Amino acid sequence: MQRLSRDLGREFKYISDSFESRCDDLRAELASDGIEGEQLGRLLESRDEYTAERVFWVPPEARWANIQNQATRPDIATRIDDAVLAVERDNANLKGRLPRDYARRGIESVKMAGLINLIAGIGFKGSRGKARDTLGRVYEYFLGKFAAAEGKLGGEFYTPRSVMRVLIEMLEPYEGRIYDPACGSGGMFVQSEKFVEAYGGQRTDVSIFGQESNPTTWRLAHMNLAIHGVEARLGEQPADTFLRDQHPDLKADFVLANPPFNVSDWSGQLLRGDVRWTYGDPPPGNANYAWIQHFIHHLAPPNGRGGGTAGFVMANGSLARDIGAEGDIRRKIVEADLVDCIVALPAQLFFTTGIPVRLVM
Template structure:
């Protein structure tokens, strides 16, 4: 199996080129992902059959669910096997055969029900081009289990290449794998429950599985939960979970991804549940999140989040979902670290007074495929052993440039941050000039509760990076443009308030 997305990028590009101009980018992404899924499922079934021979048993000795739990593979009827599908790659029947293959898979394996778009035989989809896409992946080998979030990384590829504007407009950004690894390695989720209220394709949940396996744990010791508002992405998350051997229901038969795609604020699919770990990369700076319908919601224990920015609604909701010993990691735009408008400063003060915030890690730039917005990770802990907050600046990591515009954190970067965090968790006072510092509540009060690490860690001498400065100017210009747009929206309200005040004074006179 491809070890990482770069190994099959050429094939993804070739497949996309076959379908471009015929379908929208999102439509052909799902077609390509479905075909790759079929190849993956078929290859894994081959491996399972070989293992089955060694036991002396037959398929008839297992229910589809038992087969999946034993061999981590789905049962695949003849009409859904790759070798059978390939016989029709040059025929006009290829679409009908693919639709039938997915129907057979879903009928046999209930975990797959409803996950695939069965429209490969639809009018307007060129069957010759579709057959060419099938042939693109004919030599791909998925017989070995992969160690990465394949569904999420394919989604990331298409997000970056073909429809990144959609993500930028909605504030949704695919969480880079190295950032997820950092969050997971810091929190160390070996047993218990994990929740992601903005789970996207489920990449954070899948990375948690890899951490558990790497450290000798058992996946049966943990349940993962998530929620996603976009239907097609919710389906991808379900597909990702079943590909990675996660059950779709917990021991109480509660669906771990909810009964449907839904908004986490207005239609919480896990109401009443508390979790050991919460990890999330929610959409940045969402301006309409339904505050007016949730004014008395118990999740706003720390203060009512502002109506025109959901950042602190996410933070408050996530803290409310932690159990007595719960821990959380949340990726948010840097603007959330020091915002003083509306009620955000008050919420930040209450987090500090109740000793909820464990650490802030400010990330370096160029980590996200589709945005240059600077981001940080907030860490919360309901069972802290110290009243200090660990502040870590971007200087703590060097990263590796995957391209001129894209950086990733290295294992060495992650290990260095985890070591600092572990020392902090053990009560050690951290002071590493320009890199990290343990900050007291008095330090925060003196800096008006700013969570910007640079205010506390000091500076290190470094060479001027002209490209970084250009990128920063571009980012600031973008943020200024957004602020001006928000100001324009407020002008009518301000004029209305002034008019009411004048009218009131005239009445008084």
């Protein structure tokens, strides 16, 4: 619950700051054109003036200033629920995707006020690119703290933009179906669409498919993608990729992923002989080669354009060690001529862990 409260609070603060920055710019533009009075007020509250600039429209009830002004009220939890409802009301693609049960949880109002005031100190104003960088670093920090608290020191963390950009530049996903089966808060998708636009393409050139097992992160992914105007199919519910594949028939042109490393409790024993394990059953005590074979399984077969391509982040050790069947699976994948290149990255790239990683394509 605390994680959900912090993450949703940061999202609200980010979209409110972005909204206010656009509002300030718009006010200055309109003033220079001599527009004032009621007409100025109408234009400042015109949704189109924001969405045209790829700024998420924030209804009045959900703006951070409104939330913070009411932080000390005993019914602040109910008012936050109302703010979430307002966001869902004005953004149909988020309907039913956001948490709206703060009042039911009975959170002490003093704790809610403290959290709101804490998040208020995070500044997302300025250029939108810089604001997103700040949000990303905040995400990374908290995800690392949550992972440590849950005993997943090497598993779940935010992928730095620099790593995502290198991976995407390697794959060059100009058009087609992009899939991330461990999509987290959707960063790979946002950066992929930026890549397409940077090279003169249109957002409609790519179709986005993803999956995420953590209910909180799944909801945040919907919010994050909505903020950036990215349409995606993330499954009808959060679900374990191995046990409940939300896109079983998908054959993607590009697989982009930073899966959790070295996961031991991935239900490997229940999936012996699965159709995805073309190159052998992955060790039940480590999911790394289950992820790799899952990626391969979901690639489009060879065609006139060459077929699907995968690019992913993987822990250093997984590409060299011989634990269980890993070495044999790795040999078969290499012999099948499926590995184009491996890029070694330096340590300390991630904000919360110094683990060295490789990019594999």
